[in-house]
Amino acid sequence: MEVKIGDLGLAARVGPTGRCHRVLCGTPNFQAPEVVSRSGHSCQSDIWALGCIMYTALTGSPPFAGAPLPEMYQNIRDxxxxxxxxxxxxxRSLITRLLAPNPAERPSLDHVLQDDFFTQGFTPERLPAHSCRSPPVFAFPPPLGRLFRKVGRLLLTQCRPPCPFTSKEASGPGEEGTEPDRMESSSEEGAPPCPESRVHLLTLGALQTDLADPEGDxxxxxxxxxxxxxxxxxxxxMxxxxxxxxxQPVLWAPKWVDYSLKYGFGYQLSDGSSGVLFRDGSHMALHPPGGHVSYRPDQGTLWTFALRDVPSPLRAKLAVLRLFACYMQRRLREEGTVSTPVAPASPDFSLLTxxxxxQALVLLFSNGTVQVSFRTSxxxxxxxxxxxxFLLTLWEPGGPRTGISYSLDVLRGHGCTPAIHQHLLLGLRLLQRIR
Structure with missing residues (x-):
């Protein structure tokens, strides 16, 4: 990534003493103290201007502005x-060095290029086109990024070619059989989360997530x-x-896979879309048709990308999402289907926790939907x-695979059966664990 800044309109030749003429020139907001004081200026004044440019690029406004000219000049001198x-x-450290009032204390260009701001931390390989309209998303720390990059490299090929993500295929009949066993956790160098062993659908505990509000509550x-x-x-x-x-058409998760000890909790919705709640609290979903991707960093703003425009730092998470979606599509049976077409989930729909x-698993979604799945029954x-x-929808073994929905008026008029009553009590107990 290269940034070139050039403006030679006020360029001048440096004299034998290393100083230019003592003139007041240039844009007032970017003038160095020695220019304002007319004490003679040289290349160090350009370093000051770079500090002003860096400050403006990072904050959206210049460091010296919004005051009468004499007051602004005094702020520049000080x-x-x-x-x-x-x-x-x-x-902040580099800006402080660039905007040092004493020209001798400012770094040279070589020292600027060796500063921690340029040599440490994450530098994107490229920026997507949408960066012209909104800030790019770089949401997870380098250690997690390396982990997901390794997962993407080692594991994504296990499920090629990619599974189609269409409502028709996602809601088709799944793999029949007894309840899957636990998916064995593997080390970073070990087996992929797409092994021949079947998946245990329940886990103890809940993912750490702060998606509910800015306080993570x-x-x-x-x-x-x-x-x-x-x-x-x-x-x-009763x-x-x-x-x-x-x-009734109900948006819910007939398939899921729990790999939260290493990566996250994946699920497939009845509209054919798939999502993953990652261990770092972020959430990513892949929506059919068209394959657009929505991403919400921990405590962050929702971002939506076309599949081809997903930023490079998020591609590892996308690889994990597609891997989970592929696994669920190919290897997991569905716990029921809904024959009535389901409206697609909105981009901001996500699993909160x-x-x-x-005995049971409870899922809490961002639109208020609560799903309780029972292991034994x-x-x-x-x-x-x-x-x-409001609807209460129930799928039972031996019952209609489409599920039966009850409105609140029906429940008020007829009540709940003892079985439904017991299911609600178990779900309520699990919900109270999230508090």
């Missing part, structure tokens, strides 16, 4: 300017999910038989929607 706290220590989402469960539990007297239900024990329970659109 080297007095705002120091943004959001800049990295290496950036999931309490509002958990409380909303808890209220939904209480609405069902308190809807009416029903002796199943209440009347109907088939999960919790599990030996293989029953799936999904609570979705709000108000009049």
């Amino acid at each position: 080297g007095r300017y705002p120091e943004p706290e959001h800049l990295s220590p290496s950036a 999931l309490a509002p989402q958990v409380e909303a999910a808890t209220r939904k469960m209480h609405l069902c539990l308190d809807a009416g007297p 029903a002796a038989q199943d209440p009347p239900g109907e088939q 999960f919790a599990a024990d030996s 293989q029953t799936q329970l999904v609570l979705s929607g709000e108000g009049e659109a």
Whole structure:
């Protein structure tokens, strides 16, 4: 990556003493103290101007601006300017050296190029086109980046060619059989997370994630999910038989894979899209059709890319996402399907967190949907929607593979069966573990 800055409109030849004429010239915001004081200036004044340019590029405004000209000139002489706290220590240090009031204390160009700001940390190989409109995303630390790059290199070839990501194929019949066993954890140099052994769908604990709000507090989402469960539990007297239900399109995760000890928790939605909640709290999803990718860094803003425009630092995470999606598409059976077409998930739809024990797994999504999957009975329970659109959808072994949905009015009129009541209590217990 090269940046060339040139402006020779006020260039002058350096005299025998190493100084130019004592003249006041140049853009006022970028003039060095020796230029303002007319004490004679030379190449060190250009170093000062580089400091102003660097400050402006990193903050969006020049270091010396917004004041009457005499006051601004005094600030320049004193080297007095705002120091943004959001800049990295290496950036602040280099700016301080470049904007030293004494020209002799400023670094040479060779020293600038050897500064930690340019030699340490992450430097992108290239910048995507969208950087002209919005900041590029560089979200994870180098150690995690190296890990995911290795995963991408070693493991992505295990599932080539890439699986198609279409709603039709993603909702087709899956692999039948008993519940998969636990996927064995492997070392970095070991087997890929796409082994011949089958996948255990439950795990103890929950991923660390701070996606709920800037403070990383999931309490509002958990409380909303808890209220939904209480609405069902308190809807009416215990029903002796199943209440009347109907088939409704429901967005939920019929497939998932837990590799959270090393990488993250992957899932496939009923609309055919796939997502991964990574160990660092970030979330990435691949949406059909068209294959656009949405990414939200930990406590960060949602970014959406075309598949071909995913930034280089995120390609390793994309490789892990596609690997998980390929594994789920090819090797995992579905826990039920929905025949009614499901509206595609919005780009900001994501898995916030999960919790599990030996009996059940609960998934909490960003739109308020709660999914509870039970290990022994293989029953799936999904609570979705709000108000009049609220639905409790149930998949049971031997029942319709499309699932049966119950509105809140139906539950109030007929109540829940003892089995549904017990499922809700187990899900409620797991939700309380997330608090």
